[in-house]
Amino acid sequence: GNSVTQMEGPVTLSEEAFLTINCTYTATGYPSLFWYVQYPGEGLQLLLKATKADDKGSNKGFEATYRKETTSFHLEKGSVQVSDSAVYFCALVVFQGAQKLVFGQGTRLTINP
Amino acid sequence: GAGVSQSPSNKVTEKGKDVELRCDPISGHTALYWYRQSLGQGLEFLIYFQGNSAPDKSGLPSDRFSAERTGGSVSTLTIQRTQQEDSAVYLCASSGQGAYNEQFFGPGTRLTVL
Numbered sequence: 621g622n623s624v625t626q627m628e629g630p631v632t633l634s635e636e637a638f639l640t641i642n643c644t645y646t647a648t649g650y651p652s653l654f655w656y657v658q659y660p661g662e663g664l665q666l667l668l669k670a671t672k673a674d675d676k677g678s679n680k681g682f683e684a685t686y687r688k689e690t691t692s693f694h695l696e697k698g699s700v701q702v703s704d705s706a707v708y709f710c711a712l713v714v715f716q717g718a719q720k721l722v723f724g725q726g727t728r729l730t731i732n733p
Numbered sequence: 734g735a736g737v738s739q740s741p742s743n744k745v746t747e748k749g750k751d752v753e754l755r756c757d758p759i760s761g762h763t764a765l766y767w768y769r770q771s772l773g774q775g776l777e778f779l780i781y782f783q784g785n786s787a788p789d790k791s792g793l794p795s796d797r798f799s800a801e802r803t804g805g806s807v808s809t810l811t812i813q814r815t816q817q818e819d820s821a822v823y824l825c826a827s828s829g830q831g832a833y834n835e836q837f838f839g840p841g842t843r844l845t846v847l
Binding site: 662664665709711720721723724 | 776778828838841
């Protein structure tokens with residue numbers, strides 16, 4: 621089956637620290653991979669995506685590279701800000717009719733000034 | 734509005750009662766998804782609509798759960814005889830046609846079953 625495993629949280633960092641949130645996946649077929657973010661009091665929104673192996677998704681200073689050989693899609697940011705505090709979800713879609721997202725369990729990130 | 738809207742934003746009900754949750758997708762979006770976000774299970778898929786038909790209902794947890802979509806637009810998720818384990822945030826998302834189109838999520842309905 622299809623599944624996503626995310627780094628356990630919560631994660632607390634100081635402003636300007638380097639961030640990595642690990643994500644690995646299991647999928648039948650060739651998935652597309654995503655990171656979604658849920659800011660406090662807001663809805664879920666797409667942060668970045670990659671649709672094939674070796675693609676790099678990037679947005680708002682965050683990056684993630686689709687690594688087929690290690691079945692991973694780790695999220696990184698070189699210098700986090702307080703405004704990055706949120707819950708981050710790794711997810712995949714395998715196109716088998718419904719494009720239903722399969723999510724990891726989420727990682728709560730808190731950035732302290 | 735421009736985004737996906739859901740109502741009510743919060744619903745508190747007593748065990749055994751029926752509830753209806755509503756989703757208004759982005760205009761023109763043909764695909765509509767329901768997900769559930771709960772403490773124990775994380776974010777999980779419930780049902781998918783393409784137009785008014787539901788080709789994938791595989792995520793509905795029991796026959797107490799049903800959903801419909803009318804006019805290719807509004808969708809209603811109904812939970813009959815609610816149980817405490819139904820307490821969760823119910824999220825709706827919509828997307829356009831074609832190979833992967835971004836799913837846009839609504840703010841969710843927080844359901845609490847007492």
